[in-house]
Amino acid sequence: MTPDQLDQIIATRAAASPDESWTAKLLAKGPDKVAEKFGEEAIEAVIEAVKGDADRLTSEAADVLFHLAVMLHSRGVTLAQVMEELGRRQGQSGLAEKAARKP
Numbered sequence: 001m002t003p004d005q006l007d008q009i010i011a012t013r014a015a016a017s018p019d020e021s022w023t024a025k026l027l028a029k030g031p032d033k034v035a036e037k038f039g040e041e042a043i044e045a046v047i048e049a050v051k052g053d054a055d056r057l058t059s060e061a062a063d064v065l066f067h068l069a070v071m072l073h074s075r076g077v078t079l080a081q082v083m084e085e086l087g088r089r090q091g092q093s094g095l096a097e098k099a100a101r102k103p
Contacts, residue, residue, distance in 0.1 A: 003079035006066070010073045023070055031074040038067040 013023035045060035069079055089097050
């Protein structure tokens with residue numbers, strides 16, 4: 001699946017009735033609740049990474065990516081924009097990029 005495909009899936013589910021779509025139901029609760037759900041999924045992925053169970057980590061990482069896309073959607077940001085930002089950073093060291101960030 002590509003980032004554009006995931007963005008399209010999120011947009012389609014967001015347009016559905018909250019009675020028919022978990023994504024629409026979550027988005028209806030607002031960006032703060034969406035961010036909270038993303039945080040929960042991220043913590044679950046960290047726990048699985050510490051445990052060392054690759055299958056569970058893979059599953060939780062998929063949840064993290066999905067909920068990241070939902071959170072971005074809730075704020076009008078696409079995965080394509082995130083990928084573009086990553087591309088912009090390509091070719092510069094992580095240390096230089098971090099030093100160049102605005103406070």
